[in-house]
Amino acid sequence: MFSRQLLSSPPQHHHHNHHLLTPILATTASFFSLILFLFLFFFFYLRAKKTTTPPPDSKPPHRFSYPLLRRATNSFKTHLGHGGFGTVYSGTLQTGKPIAVKLMNSSSFQGEREFHNELFFASNLSSHHVVTALGFSSDAKRRRFLLVYDLMQKGNLQDALLHRKCPELMDWKKRFNIVLNIARGVQYLHTCDPPVIHGDIKPSNILLDDEFSAKIGDFGLARLKSEPNYEVLVGDGDGEEKKKEEEEGVACEGGIGVDVCGGSVIEESESVNTGFYEEGGCLGLEQSPDDFVRVTILETSPETMASMETGLDKVSIKSEKGDVKNSKGVRSNSMRDWKVKDHVMEWIGKEVNKEKPKSEWFGEEKMAKSEKKKKKRKDQLEWWESMEEEKFNRDLEKEKRRSVREWWKEEYSEELARKKKKKKKQQKRNGVTSDNDNCDDWWVSDGALNDNKKKSKRRSPNNRGSMDWWLDGLSGELWRARRNSYDSAASGEIPKSGGVSSTPSMRGTVCYAAPEYGYGGDVSEKCDVYSFGVLLLVVISGRRPLQVNGSPMSEFQRANLLSWARHCARKGRLIELVDQSIESLDKEQALLCITVALLCLLKSPARRPSMKEVVGMLTGELEPPQLPFEYSPSTPSRFPFKSRKKGW
Numbered sequence: 223m224f225s226r227q228l229l230s231s232p233p234q235h236h237h238h239n240h241h242l243l244t245p246i247l248a249t250t251a252s253f254f255s256l257i258l259f260l261f262l263f264f265f266f267y268l269r270a271k272k273t274t275t276p277p278p279d280s281k282p283p284h285r286f287s288y289p290l291l292r293r294a295t296n297s298f299k300t301h302l303g304h305g306g307f308g309t310v311y312s313g314t315l316q317t318g319k320p321i322a323v324k325l326m327n328s329s330s331f332q333g334e335r336e337f338h339n340e341l342f343f344a345s346n347l348s349s350h351h352v353v354t355a356l357g358f359s360s361d362a363k364r365r366r367f368l369l370v371y372d373l374m375q376k377g378n379l380q381d382a383l384l385h386r387k388c389p390e391l392m393d394w395k396k397r398f399n400i401v402l403n404i405a406r407g408v409q410y411l412h413t414c415d416p417p418v419i420h421g422d423i424k425p426s427n428i429l430l431d432d433e434f435s436a437k438i439g440d441f442g443l444a445r446l447k448s449e450p451n452y453e454v455l456v457g458d459g460d461g462e463e464k465k466k467e468e469e470e471g472v473a474c475e476g477g478i479g480v481d482v483c484g485g486s487v488i489e490e491s492e493s494v495n496t497g498f499y500e501e502g503g504c505l506g507l508e509q510s511p512d513d514f515v516r517v518t519i520l521e522t523s524p525e526t527m528a529s530m531e532t533g534l535d536k537v538s539i540k541s542e543k544g545d546v547k548n549s550k551g552v553r554s555n556s557m558r559d560w561k562v563k564d565h566v567m568e569w570i571g572k573e574v575n576k577e578k579p580k581s582e583w584f585g586e587e588k589m590a591k592s593e594k595k596k597k598k599r600k601d602q603l604e605w606w607e608s609m610e611e612e613k614f615n616r617d618l619e620k621e622k623r624r625s626v627r628e629w630w631k632e633e634y635s636e637e638l639a640r641k642k643k644k645k646k647k648q649q650k651r652n653g654v655t656s657d658n659d660n661c662d663d664w665w666v667s668d669g670a671l672n673d674n675k676k677k678s679k680r681r682s683p684n685n686r687g688s689m690d691w692w693l694d695g696l697s698g699e700l701w702r703a704r705r706n707s708y709d710s711a712a713s714g715e716i717p718k719s720g721g722v723s724s725t726p727s728m729r730g731t732v733c734y735a736a737p738e739y740g741y742g743g744d745v746s747e748k749c750d751v752y753s754f755g756v757l758l759l760v761v762i763s764g765r766r767p768l769q770v771n772g773s774p775m776s777e778f779q780r781a782n783l784l785s786w787a788r789h790c791a792r793k794g795r796l797i798e799l800v801d802q803s804i805e806s807l808d809k810e811q812a813l814l815c816i817t818v819a820l821l822c823l824l825k826s827p828a829r830r831p832s833m834k835e836v837v838g839m840l841t842g843e844l845e846p847p848q849l850p851f852e853y854s855p856s857t858p859s860r861f862p863f864k865s866r867k868k869g870w
C-alpha cells in the first residue's frame with residue numbers, strides 16, 4: 223500500500239504545483255510591470271518637472287529644453303525687442319509664468335560670449351533693481367543660445383520715455399522713482415563682492431515692470447572689478463590664456479567701440495564689441511580680416527532723416543590690431559577720427575542744407591516780413607559756417623594726394639628757410655663755408671622741429687573749435703580719447719595700469735560711455751557713474767543725449783544735452799533742462815537730480831561721486847550737493863554760440 227501510495231503521490235504533487243505556477247507567475251509579472259511602470263512614471267515625471275520649473279530651492283540658472291521654450295513662446299512669435307545679442311520674445315511657461323526669452327542671433331560672433339557673461343551675472347545677482355535670469359538653454363553645436371527672464375511688462379525705458387512716451391511717465395513721482403530705482407540698482411552692483419561694473423548703463427537697458435519700477439538688465443558687457451581690465455569673465459579658461467597674452471605684452475590693443483546712431487537723431491543703440499577679445503584670441507583679428515577702420519552706415523533713409531525723431535543710422539567703428547602694431551595703424555587712427563567727425567558733420571550739414579532754403583525754421587511769413595530777421599538768422603548761422611567742414615575735407619583730400627615728403631616741405635617751408643639762414647650765418651661767423659645748401663636735409667635734421675610743430679599744432683583743451691565742442695559728450699570725448707590712443711600708438715607705448723596692459727576692451731554706447739574709456743584708463747565703477755549721469759539727464763529732460771528737433775537754428779545749441787546742461791549750469795538756468803511735459807513737478811527735486819547728474823558727468827573719474835553718495839543725495843540722506851566750481855556762473859563759458867553770434 224505504501225508502495226502504491228508512493229507510486230501514486232508524485233503525479234498528485236505535480237498536478238498541485240502546476241496549479242499554483244500560473245498565479246505566481248502572473249503576480250510576479252504584474253508586480254514587476256508595476257515596478258517598471260512606477261519607475262518609468264517617476265523618471266518621466268521628474269524629467270518633465272525638471273524642465274518645466276526650477277526646483278523651488280535651487281538657485282538659477284535653470285536649464286530649459288529648447289522645445290519647451292519654443293512651445294512657451296509659441297514658436298518665437300511675439301517679438302519684444304532686438305539687441306546686440308539677438309532678439310527677445312515673450313512667452314508663458316506651463317505654470318503660467320510670463321517670460322522673456324532672448325534668442326541669440328546665430329551669426330553673432332559676440333553673442334556666445336555675451337551669453338556666458340550675461341548668464342553669469344544675471345543668475346548670480348539678486349536685487350529688486352536688477353533683472354535676473356530664470357534660466358537658459360544652450361546647444362553649442364547648433365549655436366543655439368537662449369536666456370530666460372521674468373517678463374518686464376512695460377518694456378525698456380528708452381522706448382517708454384522717448385518713443386511711446388507713456389503718459390504714466392509724465393508724472394514726476396514716477397520718473398523720480400525710476401531714477402532712484404536705477405541708482406539703487408547700480409549701487410547694488412557696485413557693492414557686490416567683488417563689485418560688478420555694468421559697463422552699459424543706458425535707457426534701453428533699463429526695464430520697467432507693470433508698476434513702472436525700473437530694473438537694470440543686459441549684463442552682456444558687465445565685468446567684475448577684481449578682474450584686470452579685460453573682458454570675458456566666464457568661459458572655458460580663456461581668461462587665463464588672455465592673461466598670459468597680456469603679461470607677455472602681445473594682447474591686442476583695443477580701441478573704442480562706437481555706435482553712432484541717429485538719422486536725424488544720434489542716439490544710443492546696441493553696443494558694439496570692438497573689444498578684440500574673444501575666446502581664444504583677438505576678436506578683431508580673427509573675426510575680421512580687415513586691418514583698417516571700418517565705417518559702416520546702415521539703415522539710413524530719407525524718411526527717417528526727415529522725421530527727425532526716430533530711425534537709426536549706425537556708424538560702427540572698429541579699430542584693429544594695426545592701430546598699435548604697425549605704421550598703418552597710426553594713419554588709420556587719424557583717419558578714424560576724421561571719419562567720426564565727418565560723419566556727424568555730414569549729418570548736421572544735411573539737416574542744415576535741407577532746412578535752409580525752405581525757411582522752415584522761421585516760417586515763410588516771418589521771413590518775408592523783415593530783412594532784419596534775415597540778418598539775424600545770418601548771424602545765427604555764422605557759427606555753423608565757421609565749423610570748417612569744407613576745410614577739413616579739403617585738407618584731408620589734399621593730404622591724400624600729396625606725398626608725405628611734399629607735405630612736410632610745404633608745412634615747414636618758412637621754418638626751414640629761417641633755419642637755413644641761421645645756419646648760414648653761423649657758418650659764416652665760424653668761417654666755414656658749405657656747399658650743402660640743399661634744403662632737403664631738413665628731413666633728417668628737423669626731427670625736433672617736427673616735434674615742436676606738432677606740439678604747437680595741438681590745440682589746448684580750452685582752445686577747441688565749435689565742432690569739438692558740439693561733439694563733446696558724443697564722440698567729442700571719444701574723439702579726444704582716440705587721439706590719445708593715437709598718441710600712444712605713435713609712441714609705441716601700450717598704456718599700463720598696475721603692471722598689466724590695461725587697454726580695455728572698449729564697448730559701450732556712444733554718449734553714455736565715460737570719456738576715460740578711450741584714454742585706456744581704468745574701467746571702474748566711475749564709468750557707470752558717468753553713464754548714470756547721462757541717463758539721469760535724459761530722464762529729467764525727456765530727450766536723447768543728442769537730438770536736433772529740426773526747428774530753429776537755436777535748437778543746435780541744445781542738440782548736445784551734456785554741453786547744454788553745462789551751459790545752463792553756468793548761466794544758473796538749470797530749470798530749462800527739465801521736460802516741459804512733466805506733471806506735478808517737484809522743482810527742487812528736479813534741480814537736485816540735475817546737479818547730481820552734473821557731478822556724475824565730471825570728467826575726472828575721481829571727482830565723480832560714488833553710487834552710494836548719489837543715492838544718499840537723491841534720497842536726502844546726504845547734504846544736497848553743490849555744483850562743482852567749473853559750473854559756477856563766474857567760470858567763463860566755452861559755449862561757442864554766444865561768442866560767435868552778434869546781438870543774439
Ligand SMILES: Nc1ncnc2c1ncn2[C@@H]1O[C@H](COP(=O)(O)OP(=O)(O)OP(=O)(O)O)[C@@H](O)[C@H]1O
Pocket residue numbers: 302303304305306307308309310322324353371372373374375377378381422426427429439440442491492493494
Ligand atoms: N525681460 C524682459 N522683459 C521685457 N522686455 C525685454 C526683456 N529683456 C529685453 N527686453 C526687450 O528686448 C530689447 C532688447 O534687449 P537686449 O538686452 O537684447 O538688447 P539692448 O539692451 O536693447 O541692446 P544691447 O544688447 O545692444 O545693449 C530691450 O530693449 C527690451 O525692450
